[in-house]
Amino acid sequence: MGDYLWRQALACTWHIPLSHRGVSGHGTQNFLWQNGPVYIMDNHRAAWWCWLRHLVPGEPIDLFHIDRHTDTLTSNLPLWKQSLPTQMHGVSLQDYLGYRTEVHGFDTVTIRWDNYLSLFLEYEQANLGSVFFATHGDGDAPNLLSGSWRDIVPWELPANFDFYLSQGNNWIVNVDLDYFFCKMDDGSCQRFLAEAYVRDLCFAIKKNLDNGRIKVLTICLTPDDDGFSGGWASAETLCAEVCQYLGIQDFQLPS
Template identity: 30%
Template sequence: MDNHLAAAWCWLQKIDTSKRYGLFHIDRHYDLLNNLTDDFIAENRSELINKDFFFYLSLKDNMNNQAIRYDNYIDAFNKLHPNLLQQIYYATHKDGTDQNGTSLEHINTYEPNLWELDTNINYWLTECHKDIDQWIVNIDLDFFFTGEDGECSQFITRKYIKNICKEIKNSLPKIDVVTIAISPEFCNGWGNAFNILRVITTELDIYMPYKYKRYKKHSFLF
């Protein structure tokens, strides 16, 4: 997906809401905006759990703006399914609002350091939390880039990214769903984002039904 606004919808297609889950969030940003009230979530519950993708995206908030966004979907998901998430790992650049003041502030959390992330994911997901039934892995490609105002550059090596993928692949029996956001605006364009996506999909044996190509300064998906 372009960004993470539809991530929670994807999760709901794959998870079993009777189980206890952990969330492993690899993203430049926390994505934890708390702008939808408990009343709004309760009043629109049927829309939020609707399996129709376009119906889910069409939901409006009280200001007639798109309700579920790239920066509030995690808090909204947790309000919709309280007690489902039991543990969260936030591997971020500490950009944006953290969990304090949100519905997630009392959930056990850990913020991995960059030096430990690429060698410990399998341990964390398979050995560290025996009370967790399954995991949701949520990746945004902007995690691998740094910079501001559209001038972003990759600072994570391809080897490091492959190591992360190997850790995830070795943990797949404990993972119910993996979501990936491309976020080209934080990757200095679609080309850079698709270069990273190609590495990840290759390492995880994921088939993508389209390819990216740049021709005469224009980007194409086909």
């Protein structure tokens, strides 16, 4: 039995139970759920904390980021780092979410949904192996050396994902459901990638969870009503579809 299938027998954990379907913004974490190496959240900023729980310090890391945005904002990177410990392994979730920085006279959370990945890359650059970004090109370029990462366009992804993962053995796979949506002329966000696209990608993810090649999978809804996944209802509908194809049967947000 695959490692992930074995872990599915464990009870799921609500690190942050959903109290209401509120605004996530850049700093509010409305929920965080885990079963084994799989995490589901509303705000992507918690992803780095989830990864740290499955990574061994100094061990090589492979990263596959699937997201409308790069999430690698670097505008205040030195300032953000000053408010964080030199070693992030072992930091509690409360501390992780609570770090704060004063930027241009404004006090704000340090780890946000647009910089958690640039901070991760800054901390782990010496341990990075294969790195793939499948995005819509929104956001700052990754804070990595040119040629050290590969950009994947949407039509390449489902048919080649399994092959890409064969180029590493210690994968973080990081998915934001806003990747499957686009902005329409009326300003709304609508899903534009078909169910077959999602199915084939999820089947490839599941295969590599089962064989242990994926060490940790993080899934983010980005569900704000004026956000990039069309609101809570559409984000939850797609999340249910993703869970179905991944074989995740025990995740459900309260009604």
